Amino acid sequence: MRIGIDIDDTLTNLYEYTIAYGQMYDYEELEKDSMINPYGYDTPFIFEWSDEEDKSFWEKYIEEIVTKVNPRPFAVSVIERLRREGHEIYIITARSNLWYKNPYKISEEWLLKNKIEYDKLVVSARDKVKACKENDIDIHIDDSNKHLKELTEAGIPVLLYDNVFNKKSDTKLSIRVYSWPQIYNEIQKLTKREKNEKTN
Ligand SMILES: [Mg+2]
Structure with a gap:
């Protein structure tokens, strides 16, 4: 995926x-x-x-x-494991020139410093539906109510990272996650389901 x-x-x-x-x-x-x-x-x-x-x-x-700011617990190792298992990781952030001198550079440096592996970094993605469609994203992980609503309305499934400000925003196409080990588990389940659907 x-x-x-x-x-x-x-x-x-x-x-x-x-x-x-x-x-x-x-x-x-x-x-x-x-x-x-x-x-x-x-x-x-x-x-x-x-x-x-x-x-x-x-x-x-x-x-x-x-x-x-540090990566959340297990974020680095889960991403590494997902890539090893053949998934592609696209980092998609709304960080833009509005607040950053160079949103790409500051994000790239942070990812490098924290040893986060990825296939592509997309910045200035204030419209995440557009960014996800342009990059053929199968599933997106985010914490924002706004992005969640727009993405799931566009049919793109979301893992919603739980936070105090998004407690009531679940949708039919979203799964609420509380940690990176859970993200790994959910992706495993979805991958298995996809494989089964293909063979049946
Ligand atoms: Mg966010």
Whole structure:
């Protein structure tokens, strides 16, 4: 199978960093105490910041955060195993020039530093349906409600990486996953089912 994999909050636990850096910025730089919802999707829904405060937070910290964040447990070994078993890994991220000087380079360097093997890296994929269709993706792994909805409406199955902000977004074409070992298990099941369908 050709497997699409999102980076932020799928390969990584970005959310923990967003909260930690966000609170540091909130207390120490803005001298506020403004968290309104610890389960919100992204900072405008987590903190009571003005647009300028939010913009300046991300401008200042985004590159540091995405450089420092670690892969989730077993992500590296599961991906290695999937490739060894003949699956293709396409890393598909919405990271774009909007926030990054060079979204390809910063992602490529992080993947290299963390020894994550892959076949192709696609950046600026704000429209993941388009990116998945253009790259013939069989199944995509992501954490975003928006991408989940659009992908499954387009008939592309999704493994939804569980997070506090996506608790209620399951669809008929999605499976909620909580870890990379589970991702491996689900892909195994799907591969077996596909083989059986072909032989029957
Ligand atoms: Mg994500």
